[in-house]
Amino acid sequence: MAEVSLRKVSKVYDGGVEAVRGIDLDIKDHEFVVLVGPSGCGKTTTLRMIAGLEDITAGEILIGPDVVNDVPPKDRDIAMVFQNYALYPHMTVHENMSFGLRLKKFPKAEINARVDEAARILDISELLDRKPKQLSGGQRQRVAMGRAIVRNPKVFLFDEPLSNLDAKLRVQMRIEIKKVHQKVRTTTVYVTHDQVEAMTLADRVVVMNHGVIEQVGTPQELYHSPRTRFVAGFIGSPAMNFIPCRLEGSGDGLVLKAGEGLALPLPPARVKQYASHASNGRLLLGLRPEHLTDARPHMEPGIVPFEAKVDVTEPMGMETFVYFALNGTQVCGRVNPAVGAKDGAPLRMAADLNNMHLIDEATGRVL
Amino acid sequence: MVDTAISSAGIERGRATQSRLKAWRGRKSTIAFFMTLPLIVLIAGLVLYPALYAIHLATLNKRMTEFVGLKNFTFLFTRETFWMVVKQSCIFALTAVAFKALLGFIIAHLVHNVPVNKQRRWRGMLLIPWVIPAAMSTLAWLWLFDPSHSAFNWLLEKVGVSPVPWIGDAYWARFCVILVNVWIGSPFFMIMYLAALKSVPEQLYEAAKIDGATWWQTMRYVTLPMMRNIIAITALFSTIVTFANFDIVRVLTRGDPLDKTHVFATWAFRVGIEGGDIPLGASVSLFMVPILTIGAILILRDINRRGNES
Amino acid sequence: MTTITSRAPAATRAAPKYGSMKNERLWALRWSYFFLTLFVIFFLTPPVYMLITSLKGSREISSLENPWWVFNPTLENYRELIFSPQFQTFFINSSLVAVIVVTTTMLISVPAAFALSRMKFWGSATLATGVFLTYLIPETLLFIPLFKMMAVFNDLTGIQVLNKWWVNLILYPTLTVPFCTWIMIGYFASIPKELDEAAIIDGATWMQTLTKIFIPVALPGLIAATIFAFTVSWAQFLYPLAFTTSTDQLVLPVGIITTLIKGDVFNWGQIMTGALLGAAPPLILYAFLMDYYIAGLTAGATKG
Secondary structure, three states, X not given: OOOEEEEEEEEEOOOOOEEEEEEEEEEOOOOEEEEEOOOOOOHHHHHHHHHOOOOOOEEEEEEOOEEOOOOOHHHOOEEEEOOOOOOOOOOOHHHHHHHHHHHOOOOHHHHHHHHHHHHHHHOOHHHOOOOHHHOOHHHHHHHHHHHHHHOOOOEEEXXXXXXXXXXXXXXXXXXXXXXXXXXXXXXXXXEEOOHHHHHHHXXXXXXXXXXXXXXXXXXXXXXHOOOEHHHHHHOOOOOOEEEEEEEEEEOXXXXXXXXXXXXXXXXXXXHHHHHHHOOOOOEEEEEOXXXXXXXXXXXXXXXXXXXXXXXXXXEOOOOEEEEXXXXXXXXXXXXXXXXXXXXXXXXXXEEEHHHOEEEEOOOOEEO | OOOHHHHHHHHHHHHXXXXXXXXXXXXXXXHHHHHHHHHHHHHHHHHHHHHHHHHHHHOEOOOOOOEOOOHHHHHHHHXXXXXXXXXXXXXXXXXXXXXXXXXXXXXXXXXXXXXXXXXXXXXXXXXHHHHOOHHHHHHHHHHHOOOOOOHHHHHHHXXXXXXXOHHHOHHHHHHHHHHHHHHHXXXXXXXXXXXXXXXXXXXXXXXXXXXOOOHHHHHHHHHHHHHHHHHHHHHHHHHHHHHOOOHHHHHHOOOOOOOOOOOHHHHHHHHHHHOXXXXXXXXXXXXXXXXXXXXXXXXXXXXXXXXXXX | OHHHHHHHHHHHHHHHHHHHHHHHHHHHHHHHXXXXXXXXXXXXXXXXXXXXXXXXXHHHHHOOOOOOOOOOOOOHHHHHHXXXXXXXXXXXXXXXXXXXXXXXXXXXXXXHHHHHHHOOOOOHHHHHHHHHHHOOOOHHHHHHHHHHHHHHHHHHHOOOOOOOXXXXXXXXXXXXXXXXXXXXXXXXXXXXXXXXXXXXXXXXXXXXXXXXHHHHHOHHHHHHHHHHHHHHHHHOOHHHHHHOOOHHHOOHHHHHHHHHEEOOEEOHHHHHHHHHXXXXXXHHHHHHHHHHHHHHHHHHHHOO
């Protein structure tokens, strides 16, 4: 087990493409950290640099106390689980899992003990004599994890391991991975583009975009206190709504105006927070769908009702998503199915401004 | 989040370790180099060097004692046999390849029409001419064409046709050479075309059928375009190989009658090895180079185009 | 009531159309089999005739009876040839050469193919294309300069190379190595990259990755390449014809042609027997490993 640190790590490919631009990250021992972001954000490149599969253009990577920039992968004491499992097709499951140990000339008894233990944790003990082509996708992924566990490394690296599985299997395997981490408390760096995986698996989430880290925090922190527009829009499904708006003074308070005569008075706490930005002409109101609900007779202060005309409804059973337009943008809200929202019909909605975010459109920062 | 003092020292250390990193990477290149070294030595020493050496040899006199420049080439230009060899080599290559391609194409379609589980044995039987060493099968043809005991002539007589002189007559001899060439080579084309046919998605044919295409239209608008690359590459390959062929002519006719079936390879052998005039033989061989180069360029262009397409 | 009556004739109209399509396909199949049989006859006539002739005594051959039938089968030709020490020498020479050349070829091609396809180093792409182009330089261009080179080597070192059967060991690889390397590059390239990376992380050196992972996984390609190398070596005619002349140094193809054709007298029975025995090893290999054979052919060209 060990900590992993990245100090001003950069990766520039031949031809000048900057995949990773000087990122800093400290991962604590036993921590499960997820690197998440859209394609091309640099998360996989970062993972591969930690593994030693890519050279580091600048900066340092430390595993434990040691700088490992020039240490070959096999000496870094890491194990990796690949997206396509990368199981050796001509070897049995047992041989696949023991390959690394056999190369290091471990005694046979120890090899068998470790393989059996890992197989037990992953529930694949009956599959030890089978070849990969006889296994299902989920089983293969477990063998790939077994191969990593057996090595007893300092760090586990996962490269989008669930992307090749169908949706249902993905949910199952997520739980398996979390259970394994509870049993085998190895430091883990996990890469995915799926923010649901990030939120459910991570101790801390690292959101990356265009080669830089946008924000690091626990899933709750990122959900409730995003610091940039990108993070706000990336985390959470359905995504947060962004509505262009203006602030106007009204007596002691502030009113948020979002076109078409929509004027929402801000709660006092927010008035204090945003007073200095009232003159900014390019503001976005960030509001998650669960904070755009149907209006009820008794609502708390800060929850402001308004009229909307529903374009499309998506009944999900437990709730209904309604899509309507606000100041020229399509917006998503979550309403009680009992309200009976219909396509094209007007609906009385409420915006919970206690949970609003105000974003400066020019800088993308959450104010 | 990061201590700047540590990071600047870290970057310094980073640079020092870069050179050690380069050393490790050097190791990978060195390993790769040694793995390819035998290959490079083999090709450089026994293919490239002799090819260049041939040019040098061609400029020497018969006893290889003095430099005579292009005299060997100009000498060849004056010999009638040389021009016959040029003509024969080209005619053989183009005719044989055309027939091989056509035959291979037809047979591939026939095999493709047969249910899949039976295809294997038909394919097995049809590939046999390719498997037998060319020199051995050419002996069989030689015996079939024998002037006094030809089994073919025996059959012809039985149906009332007069016997054919086969390799005794110049024009028939050329026919025989091409025939044997086609016999040996068409299985290769068949196998290639069959593989290409199998790779054409069935749905294209189904779509064509729904669109109402006739057999010929399907061939022209679906099959041939999809197979274009394989057809071109195989034809080019085969042209080069057929052009430089030695075994068939040597065993079947040795160039006779009257040098009318000589090709570059066999005549170079006659002149260079049997005649003892190595420089002249080298000159003859070298005349294959322009044609081979054109072929190589066409193939390379085709591969690049295919690579870009995919 | 009108609807029912109008439906019936439509149903009967549909049935014959369906039937004729199946019929059409059946006739297409019959014609296919017919022409295929014709082609098979065309392709198999020479080898079959070789077999027929080999079973005839010399008297029957020179007689003018039906050449397509054996009236008095005899194993005389086989006996004479198989027990002739000269023929045995040919066979042994050919076998030795083939086995050694195949081994050498694989030892050169496999690591080179691995390095060229997996270990990206400066010039690897050009080298790979260069290997492919080498295949286009025919032996008929090289045999004369090589002949002179061997003669010069002879004079310089005193080691006799010309007219020794082992000169073929040096020459044959030039024919087998480029194509075998090309085949192996194709097979290695089809192995997913993550397998190498998993091996690297598991701690394998390059050599271990090659021997423990790539070779087992690409085994079909290896077999195909081996078969190709063997077939080419066994059938080689030009190089041994040019470079070896004494009877005891000849390989099989050259031996049969030069010794059995003495002047104007052709002992066809023996010649055909010899040719058949000469064709036997590749044919036997083909019979057992046909699929690998074909895979080798198609891999080389379609991946090239």
